Amino acid sequence: MKVAKFGGSSVASSEQIKKAGSIVAEDTERKFVVVSAPGKQFDTDTKITDRLIELSYVEFNTKEYKSISDKIIERFAKIVHELDISNEILTEISEAIDTAASVETADQQRKTDILKSIGEDSCAKIVSRYLNTIGLNAQYVNPEEAGIIVSNEPGNAQILPDSYKTLYEMREQKGIMVIPGFFGFTTDGKLMTFSRGGSDITGSIVAAGVQADLYENFTDVDSVYVVDPRIIPNPEKVTTLTYKEMRELSYSGFGVFHDEALMPAFQAEIPVCIKNTNNPESAGTMIVSNKNEESRGVVGIASDTGFSNLYVSKYLMNRELGFGRRLLQILEDEGISFEHAPSGIDNMSVIIRDDELTAEKELSVINRIHEELNPDTISIDYGFAMVMVVGEGMMSAVGIAEKSTAAFADANISIEMINQGSSEVSVMFGIRKDKLHKAIKALYNKFFN
Ligand SMILES: Nc1ncnc2c1ncn2[C@@H]1O[C@H](COP(=O)(O)OP(=O)(O)O)[C@@H](O)[C@H]1O
Ligand SMILES: N[C@@H](CC(=O)OP(=O)(O)O)C(=O)O
Numbered sequence: 001m002k003v004a005k006f007g008g009s010s011v012a013s014s015e016q017i018k019k020a021g022s023i024v025a026e027d028t029e030r031k032f033v034v035v036s037a038p039g040k041q042f043d044t045d046t047k048i049t050d051r052l053i054e055l056s057y058v059e060f061n062t063k064e065y066k067s068i069s070d071k072i073i074e075r076f077a078k079i080v081h082e083l084d085i086s087n088e089i090l091t092e093i094s095e096a097i098d099t100a101a102s103v104e105t106a107d108q109q110r111k112t113d114i115l116k117s118i119g120e121d122s123c124a125k126i127v128s129r130y131l132n133t134i135g136l137n138a139q140y141v142n143p144e145e146a147g148i149i150v151s152n153e154p155g156n157a158q159i160l161p162d163s164y165k166t167l168y169e170m171r172e173q174k175g176i177m178v179i180p181g182f183f184g185f186t187t188d189g190k191l192m193t194f195s196r197g198g199s200d201i202t203g204s205i206v207a208a209g210v211q212a213d214l215y216e217n218f219t220d221v222d223s224v225y226v227v228d229p230r231i232i233p234n235p236e237k238v239t240t241l242t243y244k245e246m247r248e249l250s251y252s253g254f255g256v257f258h259d260e261a262l263m264p265a266f267q268a269e270i271p272v273c274i275k276n277t278n279n280p281e282s283a284g285t286m287i288v289s290n291k292n293e294e295s296r297g298v299v300g301i302a303s304d305t306g307f308s309n310l311y312v313s314k315y316l317m318n319r320e321l322g323f324g325r326r327l328l329q330i331l332e333d334e335g336i337s338f339e340h341a342p343s344g345i346d347n348m349s350v351i352i353r354d355d356e357l358t359a360e361k362e363l364s365v366i367n368r369i370h371e372e373l374n375p376d377t378i379s380i381d382y383g384f385a386m387v388m389v390v391g392e393g394m395m396s397a398v399g400i401a402e403k404s405t406a407a408f409a410d411a412n413i414s415i416e417m418i419n420q421g422s423s424e425v426s427v428m429f430g431i432r433k434d435k436l437h438k439a440i441k442a443l444y445n446k447f448f449n
Pocket of ligand 2: 006007008009036037039047049050119181182195196197198199200
């Protein structure tokens with residue numbers, strides 16, 4: 001039994017949905033289908049999810065509201081007409097949007113979540129109806145019926161352990177189940193979405209719940225590549241990755257698979273395969289517990305921008321018991337999570353994502369550090385990019401760090417910080433963001449060309 005998840009690019013138009021339909025039809029093992037909301041059809045297009053988010057912030061029934069909701073309905077209408085299914089579904093979608101948008105609420109996040117979920121929910125209804133028109137026995141299943149239980153964190157829900165029971169029972173049902181991705185329900189019935197890209201998480205939960213033999217994640221690339229193909233055209237493909245490697249890579253910038261989606265599949269030991277809806281014959285990339293092949297050390301180079309460095313120095317910091325803990329406590333008190341915290345004898349850097357830092361929080365953090373830790377210097381430096389060189393084979397390979405630093409040196413790029421995780425699956429380099437593409441090219445040439 002397989003779970004097939006189709007991402008936004010695979011359901012972006014009627015043409016894409018037809019391809020997804022053929023993929024489901026050609027393998028009777030594909031019994032569970034998870035779908036995203038229609039994504040971009042071309043670079044300048046807007047995802048349905050983004051339109052729904054925008055809609056949640058405008059006043060109900062205004063001109064602006066009408067203009068956005070018309071665009072959403074028009075997009076679904078084109079799909080529905082081209083798939084030749086009954087357009088009753090369009091009234092259903094339009095009513096769902098108006099009902100969610102007209103609610104007067106002080107809880108904006110919840111309102112946004114309910115509107116956001118309509119993209120996936122409508123798409124699952126359309127896809128299940130379409131599968132029936134091509135002779136398959138498919139039914140739409142709401143995540144609440146599927147028992148997908150999540151924490152009470154709008155826009156960033158976490159999966160709860162009870163989520164798998166109902167899904168396991170659904171194995172016995174006849175036909176194909178089409179489940180919308182991206183959201184679940186709290187134990188008291190509130191709808192919550194996962195973070196962006198979270199339909200991958202739903203797919204993984206369903207795969208773990210039904211104890212699938214394989215979780216297939218259909219997207220718009222033939223495989224995971226060793227670097228982001230938007231930075232290096234036609235890079236080398238990766239045939240197999242371990243869960244640990246993929247988690248590091250996706251957390252650090254490989255947007256092809258959500259980093260939080262690995263855990264359910266990993267715990268249930270279900271292999272994941274990243275495949276291309278536009279070229280399903282291509283083998284794709286397998287993500288498994290252990291690779292049987294000899295590893296050459298580095299399997300991928302991921303990168304991301306939008307980081308700041310909070311730098312604190314104090315002479316004899318090394319002798320001041322609890323300095324690091326108190327510094328991190330200040331961040332915790334302000335609700336700021338951090339990414340890395342490399343330290344020296346008399347100094348410590350804390351790498352923070354820019355979106356964690358508002359001007360207000362920043363001021364409060366700086367004031368508290370001054371008052372409570374009495375440092376010699378304190379600064380916040382913006383505009384950092386993090387580059388992550390990843391591979392489980394690093395543990396046994398010699399010279400990965402040396403080869404990486406040589407690549408930076410050859411490209412004349414100054415490394416602002418280095419951090420080797422204790423898992424020895426990755427080495428992180430902090431550089432100025434304007435040097436990122438040059439750095440990725442240099443590393444790619446060093447390790448793969
Ligand atoms: N290392 C990588 N390998 C493959 N694709 C990558 C990588 N890094 C980033 N991507 C991007 O991820 C995209 C697929 O993810 P996404 O847009 O979320 O797809 P979907 O709409 O199917 O969910 C690809 O088109 C590609 O541009
Ligand atoms: N539609 C949601 C969830 C998702 O997973 O989308 P996609 O499959 O297009 O990455 C989003 O845009 O965040």
